[in-house]
Amino acid sequence: MREDDLLSHVYRRSSDLERAFPWVEAGPGDDCAVVRVGQSRVLMKTDQLVEGRHFVPGTPVAMFARKAVTRPLSDLAAAAGRPIAALAAAVLPPAWRGGRANEVFDALSSVARGFGCPLVGGDIAMTELGPLVLTISIVGEPHAARGPVTRRGALPGDGLYVTGRIGGSFGEGGLGRHLAFEPRLAEAAALADVLGGRLHAMMDLSDGLGIDAGRLAKASGVRIEVDAGAIPLAPEVQGVERAIRDGEDYELLFTAEGEVPGVLAGTCVTRIGRVVAGSGAVLVTGSGMVEISGQGWDHGAR
C-alpha cells in the first residue's frame, strides 16, 4: 500500500470540506491546514516519528526528539507560518519507560522551546509490543501580510526555486542531515516579507524532489520543469538521479513571479526550473525530458 493511495482517498472524502465547514480554509493535501478561530487564522499540522522507520534504533534521544519536532515545523515553514505551540503524544514500549521516558519528554520540550513552539500538552500510552512512536501536533499563525502559503497557487510563468542543497540526507548509518536539518522558518518568513503576493506556492521537500514537485504541480494544476544541471546537490549525494529520489531534505520548494533573492536568512536559494501550462513534473536533461513525479520516498511502501 502506498501512502499516496490512502491520502488520495482521504482527500476525495474531504472535497466538500470547505463548503460544509466554512471556517476551514485549507484541509487535507497541504503542508498545513488553515482554519479560522474567531478573527484569527490558525495553521495546524501533525506528524508521527516511528522508531525503525524515521530513525534507526540506537539513535541518541536528543537527535530523534529534535526530528520529531522539526518535521512538523518544516511543514509550518512551507506555509510561511510562525510557531505558536505544540502537543506531544508518545506510545512507550517497555524499553522506554521510567527515566528514559522523562529523557524523551525533556528533549522534546527543550527542542520545542528552542524553536519558540513550547509543548503545552500531551498524552502518554504504554504498549507491550511495537516501536516508540512520537506524535507532535503544532499550531501556528500565518505571515501577517502574505497570509498562509499553500501548494495551490503556482502559475505558468513562475520560476521554481529551492532553498539549500538536496539529496543524501540519510547519511552514513542513518545519522545524516535528516536528523539535524534546520526547519526553514526564518527563510520562509523572509520570503513572504520580500515577495508578498509574488510568492505563489510553497511546500517542503520530505519525500524527494520528484514526488514532491509532482504533488505541487497537481495541487496547482500546472506542469513543472526541473533543469537537471541547476539542482544544488548536497556533498553527500551521488548524482542528480539520487538527489531527486532521496527524501527527507526538508528544504523549501516554491514558485514565484519576478526577482527572487539569492540568499534568504543566510541560506542559498537556487532557481531550478519553471512552471508551465500542463500537468506532471519533468526533469529536463541534455538528452530530453523524463517524468519524475513518481520518483521518491514513499513512507507507506517502504
Add this chain to the structure above:
Amino acid sequence: MREDDLLSHVYRRSSDLERAFPWVEAGPGDDCAVVRVGQSRVLMKTDQLVEGRHFVPGTPVAMFARKAVTRPLSDLAAAAGRPIAALAAAVLPPAWRGGRANEVFDALSSVARGFGCPLVGGDIAMTELGPLVLTISIVGEPHAARGPVTRRGALPGDGLYVTGRIGGSFGEGGLGRHLAFEPRLAEAAALADVLGGRLHAMMDLSDGLGIDAGRLAKASGVRIEVDAGAIPLAPEVQGVERAIRDGEDYELLFTAEGEVPGVLAGTCVTRIGRVVAGSGAVLVTGSGMVEISGQGWDHGAR
C-alpha cells in the same frame, strides 16, 4: 511506571512556560491547553487510542474510531470549548493496511464531521509490529462569554457537581459505554451560558472519580469532599467503591457557586459534594471519611 509520575515530571519542566511564552495561557496539566493566536484564544488537545489498551481487539471500526474522536472532544467540553477542527495520525500494523485503512479514516472523518470538528489533515505511518494507534489532535475555541474553563478555579464554598451517571463504563466484554459516550459539549456550553463566572472549575472524568477529584483539588489548591450517597450510579456498576475507581466515564466534574440547574441539554446534573479549604479528595460515608485521590484507572500502570 505511573502515567502521573511522568506527567508530574512534564509539569515541573513547564512551570515557567506562561512566563517564557506569554501567548501561552494554560499549559500541561489542564484538560486543554490555551494559547493566544492574534486576537483569538485557541484550545488545543491531543489524545491517543491504542488497540488492546483503549479498546479490545475485534471492536468494530465504527466504535473505536468514534472513541478516538470523542475522547479529546470530552476534554474540549471540560474547557467549555467549541470544536473547530481535528488532525488524525495513524500507525498501521500489517493487519490494518489497504481497504481497512480507508475504512478507519472514513469512520474517523464521519464521526469528526458529526461533531462539527472536521478532519483537516493527518499523517500515516506503517509498522511491522505493534498495535494500531490513532492520535487525534483537536483545536477549539473557548466559550465567547465565559472564556476557557480550567481545573484551577475551584473555591471553598463551591458545590461539586457531576453530569450523567458514573461507573461500569467498560461493560460486558469491553463493549460498554466507554465506546459510545456522548462528549458533554452541549452541556458544558449550556453551563457556561447559564453560570458564566459562577462556573469556577471543570474537568472530564477519564480515570475515575477518585483520581480525578484529587487532580482537581490539587490544581485548585483546595480540598474536595464527595458524599458517598449522592453519587449517581450507572445501572451497570456494583456499588460506590467501584464507581469511584472505574475510569472512562467521560462525564463533567465541576465546581460552581450558587444555584445550578438540575438538567442541562437533557442531561441530569447532580450535586455530589463540596469544596472546602485544605487538600486532597475524600469520600464522606456514614462511618467517616476515606481519602480517594489515589483511586482510579492509571493508563500507565495497567
